Amino acid sequence: MTNIPTIDLLIRHLQRVPYLASKNIYKVASYFLYRSHADIDQLCSVLKQVKEKMHPCSTCYTWCEQGTACMYCTDIKRDKTILCVVEQWYDLLTIERTGGYNGQYHVLTGLICPLEGIGPEELTIYPLIARVNQENIKEVILTMPQTPEGEATVAYITKKLKSSGVLVTCLARGIPVGSQLEFVDRLTVYKALTERRPI
Amino acid sequence: MTNIPTIDLLIRHLQRVPYLASKNIYKVASYFLYRSHADIDQLCSVLKQVKEKMHPCSTCYTWCEQGTACMYCTDIKRDKTILCVVEQWYDLLTIERTGGYNGQYHVLTGLICPLEGIGPEELTIYPLIARVNQENIKEVILTMPQTPEGEATVAYITKKLKSSGVLVTCLARGIPVGSQLEFVDRLTVYKALTERRPI
Numbered sequence: 001m002t003n004i005p006t007i008d009l010l011i012r013h014l015q016r017v018p019y020l021a022s023k024n025i026y027k028v029a030s031y032f033l034y035r036s037h038a039d040i041d042q043l044c045s046v047l048k049q050v051k052e053k054m055h056p057c058s059t060c061y062t063w064c065e066q067g068t069a070c071m072y073c074t075d076i077k078r079d080k081t082i083l084c085v086v087e088q089w090y091d092l093l094t095i096e097r098t099g100g101y102n103g104q105y106h107v108l109t110g111l112i113c114p115l116e117g118i119g120p121e122e123l124t125i126y127p128l129i130a131r132v133n134q135e136n137i138k139e140v141i142l143t144m145p146q147t148p149e150g151e152a153t154v155a156y157i158t159k160k161l162k163s164s165g166v167l168v169t170c171l172a173r174g175i176p177v178g179s180q181l182e183f184v185d186r187l188t189v190y191k192a193l194t195e196r197r198p199i
Numbered sequence: 200m201t202n203i204p205t206i207d208l209l210i211r212h213l214q215r216v217p218y219l220a221s222k223n224i225y226k227v228a229s230y231f232l233y234r235s236h237a238d239i240d241q242l243c244s245v246l247k248q249v250k251e252k253m254h255p256c257s258t259c260y261t262w263c264e265q266g267t268a269c270m271y272c273t274d275i276k277r278d279k280t281i282l283c284v285v286e287q288w289y290d291l292l293t294i295e296r297t298g299g300y301n302g303q304y305h306v307l308t309g310l311i312c313p314l315e316g317i318g319p320e321e322l323t324i325y326p327l328i329a330r331v332n333q334e335n336i337k338e339v340i341l342t343m344p345q346t347p348e349g350e351a352t353v354a355y356i357t358k359k360l361k362s363s364g365v366l367v368t369c370l371a372r373g374i375p376v377g378s379q380l381e382f383v384d385r386l387t388v389y390k391a392l393t394e395r396r397p398i
């Protein structure tokens with residue numbers, strides 16, 4: 001801390017921002033110290049707009065700006081029978097950017113993590129189950145990472161969906177496109193080998 | 200970008216913040232999306248206070264909150280005959296934390312870098328020269344890094360101070376305290392060897 005109350009206050013706020021390494025906190029504080037009044041006013045106006053305008057879609061829980069339903073849920077050209085489940089709203093953007101998917105989405109807003117007290121009720125899993133049971137969905141694609149939390153979430157959702165008879169799939173694991181074999185980690189090569197497919 | 204205007208606006212602001220890796224921008228945006236109204240209001244109030252209350256000390260150019268002179272320049276218990284020149288205000292904090300310095304400071308606010316169009320007039324070098332010529336200063340300690348920009352700045356200041364007859368020193372380079380020789384880089388070991396001293 002700096003012994004200058006206002007700078008210390010700023011630093012305490014910056015320390016809460018994720019992905020800001022503590023060794024860089026003073027440099028980031030410096031960035032704001034040297035910004036103009038107009039720049040700071042603009043940033044604050046954007047932050048306030050974010051809180052005022054953004055809300056989760058009432059169906060899929062991605063962020064939307066207008067109405068209660070997002071542009072994916074309201075797009076009549078999208079396939080209503082296939083549902084892609086993502087951990088966070090920005091994972092949805094990654095799927096969209098591929099241009100290879102035209103179905104519905106569901107944003108979990110996190111993963112099951114008992115150690116951090118995150119159970120299914122902290123996420124949007126119950127609404128997901130309800131959607132699958134109520135809507136005419138034929139396939140649910142799970143895109144969660146292969147981490148303990150990701151696997152726990154996949155296991156929980158798969159169990160809950162068993163009775164619905166819906167097809168549950170996950171993303172293919174394998175060699176990244178364009179990667180040289182020697183630079184790919186052992187587990188991925190193993191996965192790619194055991195899940196090999198005819199050309 | 201997300202196609203959601205307000206989130207895109209937030210992301211453009213976050214992209215300007217230094218030390219925020221672009222791969223983490225969406226996660227940081229998520230942090231702000233999930234903050235409460237009260238949290239956002241508090242952060243904005245702090246940012247505005249920073250702009251309203253903070254100004255550079257009229258003598259040494261470190262940030263100060265009250266009056267026109269900082270706590271170092273106004274502290275009568277500090278040695279007025281020795282001046283430590285630092286690149287940024289947070290470097291001053293690093294020197295203070297050692298508890299081994301009780302003199303004056305001067306914050307350059309950057310380094311000379313012709314490639315980026317930063318000359319002595321963009322920094323506080325002229326006021327530094329004026330201070331040394333007007334005040335009763337016997338030693339100037341230069342703490343800039345050993346980079347091309349740091350070396351250029353040291354060379355420029357040293358040349359400008361030559362006629363004043365003041366003693367100009369730099370920080371000792373050598374093996375970091377507690378470091379094992381084998382893990383220290385070659386140039387540092389070379390410096391430590393050529394600048395060896397009797398015990």
Ligand SMILES: [Zn+2]
Pocket residue numbers: 057058059060061062069070071072073074
């Ligand atoms: Zn939606």
Ligand SMILES: [Zn+2]
Pocket residue numbers: 256257258259260261268269270271272273
């Ligand atoms: Zn000062």
